[in-house]
Every structure is written in C-alpha cells, then in structure tokens.
Amino acid sequence: MTTLDTLLNDLKTERLAQISREGWTPEHDDTHVQGDFAMAAAAYAVAGRSEDDSDGTAPALTRVLWPWTAAELKPHDYRCNLLRAGALVLAELERVERMADTVKFFAVGESSEIYFARDLDALRDLLAERGCLPEHPAEIWEVPGNRMGAFDEAGEKPGTLRQVFIDTYAHMPPPPAEQLQSHYN
Secondary structure, three states: OOHHHHHHHHHHHHHHHHHHHHHOOOOHHHOOOOOOHHHHHHHHHHOOOOOOEEEEEEEHHHHHHHHOOOOHHOOOOHHHHHHHHHHHHHHHHHHHHHHOOOOOOEEEEOOOEEEOOOOOHHHHHHHHHHHOOOOOOHHHEEEEEOEEEEOOOOOOOEHHHHHHHHHHHHHOOOOOOEEEEOOOO
C-alpha cells in the first residue's frame, strides 16, 4: 500500500527532476505569469486518464490545455502523468508565493486604504502621482499581509491581503504599487 509520505516524496522527486532535466528553475518559472504551469498541470491530469481514450476527448482536451508547443508535451503512463501534473501545480504555487514575497502591504491615511508596493518609494510615487500623498510620513504604515483580513466589494472576507494579492495578480505581472482595497467599498 502506498502511503501519503511515499506519494509526497514522488511528487518532490518529479519537481526536482523538472528543475534539473527541463531547467525549470525559479528564475525561469517566474517568467511564466499567465498560469502556464496550472494549465500544463491540467493537461497532464487529463492525459492521465488514459493515453488511448476511445472517444478521443482526453487527447483533444490535453492539446487544448497545453500552453506550449506540442513537442514539449510528453505524456506517459497514468501515474507518471499525474505526478507531472502535481509537480507542475507545485511549480505554480512556488511562483505565486515568490511573487507575493516581493511586495509589502500598507495602510494609508485616516481612511486606512490598503495598498501593496515593492517598497515604500514605489508607494510614495504612486500616491504622489494620484495627488494623495499624506503630509506626514506616519500616515503610511506597513500592515501584516498574512494576518489582516481583506474584504471584497460585497463586504465578504475572501482571505488575507496576501491571498487577495495572489488572486488578483497570479496571471499578470503586478505593478510596482497599487491600491488593493478600500474600506469604503
């Protein structure tokens, strides 16, 4: 019987093989900002159903989902395809977590509008451009992105500021600074 530890080790082994065999280093992965790894994972998961799917839907769907050239798609047996899919999901998770690590979250002014920025200078530039730079530096303070709850326009709490940032920018490069939410929504 295969244990969870065995499967997790197999996923880790496949992910490390993708890095060494394919050259999918963190630097390489960070250039794929449109969900390529998630799409590739979905393609392998569908291909994992059966390579010789009698109605042809798995191979056709695999080709539609695959974000790169057909020559780069290398399906194998069911288990291997699922391990590749899982390792690609790990690559996408690693990428979005690294992206979120590049920003900090700030509350600005009495209204406590929430912004993200690469650094304080990028935030000040954005606020000055919009004509809302506070007079006193103390009116801008960093807030913990992993602890503070964020609210959507309906007043629902979708998650932490970090989670809202990832959901917003997972498929596009984030700007140097931007307002993430308003407490007046």
